[in-house]
Amino acid sequence: MPGTPRKKASIAGPRRKAASPKTTVPELDRMQGIIIACLDSDKAEDIVAIDLAGRASFADRMVIATGLADRQIAAMATHLNEKMVEAGFKKLRVEGASGTDWVLIDAGDIIVHLFKPEARSLYALEKMWGAELDEADGAAPEG
Numbered sequence: 001m002p003g004t005p006r007k008k009a010s011i012a013g014p015r016r017k018a019a020s021p022k023t024t025v026p027e028l029d030r031m032q033g034i035i036i037a038c039l040d041s042d043k044a045e046d047i048v049a050i051d052l053a054g055r056a057s058f059a060d061r062m063v064i065a066t067g068l069a070d071r072q073i074a075a076m077a078t079h080l081n082e083k084m085v086e087a088g089f090k091k092l093r094v095e096g097a098s099g100t101d102w103v104l105i106d107a108g109d110i111i112v113h114l115f116k117p118e119a120r121s122l123y124a125l126e127k128m129w130g131a132e133l134d135e136a137d138g139a140a141p142e143g
Contacts, residue, residue, distance in 0.1 A: 023060070023109045031089060031110055032061055038083045039065045042076045044114070050129050059111040062129060066120050070099045073114045077103050080112065 101119035
């Protein structure tokens, strides 16, 4: 016999996981509502939601908020993770929660950025991903 099924499978390489199903708009709206409500209850400032659908491959939406201190930002990340799990979503991936100026939270189809005020103005994500940029790209050249 030329090869067992196990040998054939190992030669063929690893199995690929099926692509996860796309999150529906109502589910995205629900997720975003929980995120914004949680951040608001933790006294986050200047909460902004940006629609990235069709503009970015890594997420459909982005939420940006400001916290005034490391402890506040870390607490916001912890509370957000707890609220999302309570609501039936998977555990969030958090980067930078150990005392930095910027915490990134990956909620799957929504990315959350928590900044100190100085870092938020430095990185200016609203300008990078906001609707104003699209309008400027679509404008006819003057002259």
